[in-house]
Amino acid sequence: MASPTTLSAHNLTRFHGGRSVVTDVSLELHRGEVLGLLGHNGAGKSTTLQMLAGALTPNSGRVEVCDFDIARKPALAKACLGFLPEHPPLYKDMRVDDYLTFAAKLHRVLPAQLTEYLNLAKQRCGLTDCGKKLIGTLSKGYQQRVGIAQAIIHQPAVVILDEPTVGLDPTQIRDIRELIRELGNNSSVILSTHLLHEVENICDRALILQQGKVIFNDTTDELRRHSDIESSFIRLTAMPTEGATK
Amino acid sequence: MIRTLAKKELHTLFVSPSTWWMLALLQFIFAWFYLARMDDYLQVQAQLAQMDSAPGATISIAAPLASVLAIVLMMLIPLFTMRLIAEERRNQTWILLTTAPISATDIVLGKFFGLLAMLSIIIAACAVMVCSLALGTHADFGLIAGNILGVWLLAASYAALGLFFSSLTRQPVVAAFGALAVSFGLWMLEMSSGVVRVLSPNVHFQNLNVGLISTADIIYFALFITGFLLVSIERIRRERGGV
Numbered sequence: 001m002a003s004p005t006t007l008s009a010h011n012l013t014r015f016h017g018g019r020s021v022v023t024d025v026s027l028e029l030h031r032g033e034v035l036g037l038l039g040h041n042g043a044g045k046s047t048t049l050q051m052l053a054g055a056l057t058p059n060s061g062r063v064e065v066c067d068f069d070i071a072r073k074p075a076l077a078k079a080c081l082g083f084l085p086e087h088p089p090l091y092k093d094m095r096v097d098d099y100l101t102f103a104a105k106l107h108r109v110l111p112a113q114l115t116e117y118l119n120l121a122k123q124r125c126g127l128t129d130c131g132k133k134l135i136g137t138l139s140k141g142y143q144q145r146v147g148i149a150q151a152i153i154h155q156p157a158v159v160i161l162d163e164p165t166v167g168l169d170p171t172q173i174r175d176i177r178e179l180i181r182e183l184g185n186n187s188s189v190i191l192s193t194h195l196l197h198e199v200e201n202i203c204d205r206a207l208i209l210q211q212g213k214v215i216f217n218d219t220t221d222e223l224r225r226h227s228d229i230e231s232s233f234i235r236l237t238a239m240p241t242e243g244a245t246k
Numbered sequence: 247m248i249r250t251l252a253k254k255e256l257h258t259l260f261v262s263p264s265t266w267w268m269l270a271l272l273q274f275i276f277a278w279f280y281l282a283r284m285d286d287y288l289q290v291q292a293q294l295a296q297m298d299s300a301p302g303a304t305i306s307i308a309a310p311l312a313s314v315l316a317i318v319l320m321m322l323i324p325l326f327t328m329r330l331i332a333e334e335r336r337n338q339t340w341i342l343l344t345t346a347p348i349s350a351t352d353i354v355l356g357k358f359f360g361l362l363a364m365l366s367i368i369i370a371a372c373a374v375m376v377c378s379l380a381l382g383t384h385a386d387f388g389l390i391a392g393n394i395l396g397v398w399l400l401a402a403s404y405a406a407l408g409l410f411f412s413s414l415t416r417q418p419v420v421a422a423f424g425a426l427a428v429s430f431g432l433w434m435l436e437m438s439s440g441v442v443r444v445l446s447p448n449v450h451f452q453n454l455n456v457g458l459i460s461t462a463d464i465i466y467f468a469l470f471i472t473g474f475l476l477v478s479i480e481r482i483r484r485e486r487g488g489v
Contacts, residue, residue: 053345057486074486078347089342093261105250106346150342 003031006080006188007158012051012061014044021047022212025061029158034184036203036220037192040237044212045192046086049162052190053083066157079108082156084164088147092136096127096146099135100153107154121153124179126172140167148176152183159183161191165198177202200229210237247348251356252363255330259364269368272318276372279314283307304386308376309455312393315372316451319365319401320433324425326364327408328418330357331482335416350482354475358409365401369394389457396454399467403447404429406474413478 007029014022022044029035039045050056052063054070054077063070068077091099100118109117122128125145130138135146144167151159164180165173181202183189193199199206199220206223208216216223216236223232259265287306294300334340343353373394379385408425415421435446443449447470450463 050341054486055341055345075347075349078345081345083341083345085338085341087338089339091258091339092337093258098257102250102254103342103346106247106342106348108247108347 003033005029006031006066007052007190008064009048009052010062010064012048012058012063014047014051014056015059016047020212022051022058022209025209025212025214027207027214027217029188029190031157031188032184032186033188033205034180034203035188035190036199036206037190037209038194038196038199038206038233039192039209043209045209046162047212048209049083049160049190049192050085053081053085053160054078055083055085079154080157082107082151082154082159084147084151084159084161086162088143088150090135090143090146090150092134094135095131096122096133096135096138097131099146100149103150104153107156109154117153117155120155121149124152124182125149126175141169141172144168145172145176148179155187157187159187159189161189163192163194165193165195196229196233200224208233208236247352248356248359251348251352252360255357255360256363258329259326259360265364268322269371272322272368273371275318276311276315276375280307280311280375283310302386303379303383304389305456307379308385308390308393309457311372311376312397312455315369315397316400316448317433319368319397320404320429321426323361323365323401323404324408324411324422324429326361327405327412327425328422329412330361330409331412332415332418332421336418344486350479350486353482354409354413354479358405358475361405361409362402365405366398369398369401372397386457392454392457392459395459396451399454399464399471400447400451403467403470403474406471406478410474410478410481413481 005028007027009025009027012022012025013020025044025048027035037045037048047056051058051061054063054074057071063077065077066080068080070077091102094102097118100121101114104114104117119128122131125148127142127145127149130142130146135143138146144164148161148164151161161180165176168176177198180189180191184202184204191203203220205218206216206220207214220229223229284307287303331340334343373390376390376393377385377387379390380387404425407428408421411424411428412418412421414424432446433448435442436448436452444466447467450466453460453463
């Protein structure tokens with residue numbers, strides 16, 4: 001592919017309590033690409049995303065963001081990353097503006113650009129009228145939006161979203177999908193989800209995890225080729241993986 | 247970056263009503279104690295006047311007040327430090343800091359200085375109260391300065407200790423009790439005899455309490471604070487798996 005690689009993971013493995021949660025996961029993400037991460041509950045989606053974001057250290061394997069190894073050059077690599085974890089990391093007693101400014105400063109946005117970046121992020125996430133509100137008083141959907149705004153405020157090359165549309169109403173889901181597609185024009189996006197049509201609509205590629213192993217990694221068109229995406233997913237995840245234990 | 251984090255900590259402290267309540271309550275307790283000491287002093291003043299080299303107003307009033315402040319801070323600081331890291335872990339906001347392009351040193355020092363700024367406000371309020379002695383008598387500002395410095399160094403030491411315990415766990419209560427237990431243990435050491443006595447911050451505080459500013463004590467506090475900050479940084483660095 002012509003566009004440069006922004007995120008690559010090589011043979012990530014992570015143990016938890018003596019059991020491997022993620023085994024030998026490798027993936028590559030190019031600029032302008034949206035990758036969907038699918039899998040059942042407990043398939044290792046969140047663990048994988050946390051390792052990609054540098055929140056969790058893999059037991060083996062390595063992650064490179066914009067050609068910087070996240071373990072060796074964490075400051076440079078993490079500056080290119082925006083991450084929305086499963087539970088948005090929100091300080092409930094801060095105002096939206098203060099919180100987003102803090103997040104921007106943490107990601108080393110220059111003081112001169114702060115206002116511009118803040119307004120852009122708020123506008124993109126539909127938070128323009130909420131700047132002065134306390135985060136704790138916002139509804140779940142709005143809190144989720146603040147979480148997304150926090151991940152994109154510094155305009156990172158790679159955006160990692162762990163179930164971004166959970167808790168949103170249908171209109172908000174549509175808005176967020178549009179936003180993700182828009183982000184996909186300039187940055188790379190990787191998101192995990194349970195909603196198959198979400199992958200179908202917005203993702204260029206899909207990666208399916210089953211018990212911590214990659215069982216599918218190709219374009220969404222490929223996933224759709226034989227039948228509709230739902231039956232493909234069920235067919236793939238129903239196949240027993242090698243050495244899988246319950 | 248350290249400043250950004252420190253300002254955020256200070257901001258978080260001051261938007262919570264409990265901080266204001268605590269500040270108000272502390273100020274009330276200190277004022278009460280201050281007036282009580284003042285009363286006692288005025289009652290015995292006539293007898294003191296007949297003595298040669300009688301203790302002055304400052305050592306009779308300001309020094310005991312500083313000791314009370316030291317003990318109150320020892321019990322109070324763990325309640326603040328538990329929020330710094332352990333509570334962030336429990337509230338799942340910690341991940342915002344660990345995935346940000348900042349070092350463990352930035353995080354620890356930012357949090358430490360944020361809390362220290364707030365403790366300085368408590369101490370400063372107390373200092374102003376004590377300085378009001380100068381309105382009625384000849385106050386010994388050297389002794390007051392020694393006491394303020396002592397309390398401040400002691401507060402910084404407890405903050406560093408509490409921060410370390412906060413970095414160990416994701417349970418705020420465990421962090422608070424751990425820090426309190428160790429602070430209390432160190433305080434008890436003061437009553438023991440022998441070599442272990444010098445390990446107690448209170449022993450070093452007492453020198454400053456009577457107005458003796460010695461390099462050894464300052465070095466002790468500096469080592470205590472740096473030591474705990476360093477192990478906290480190391481702990482966070484390992485947790486993040488970073489270099």
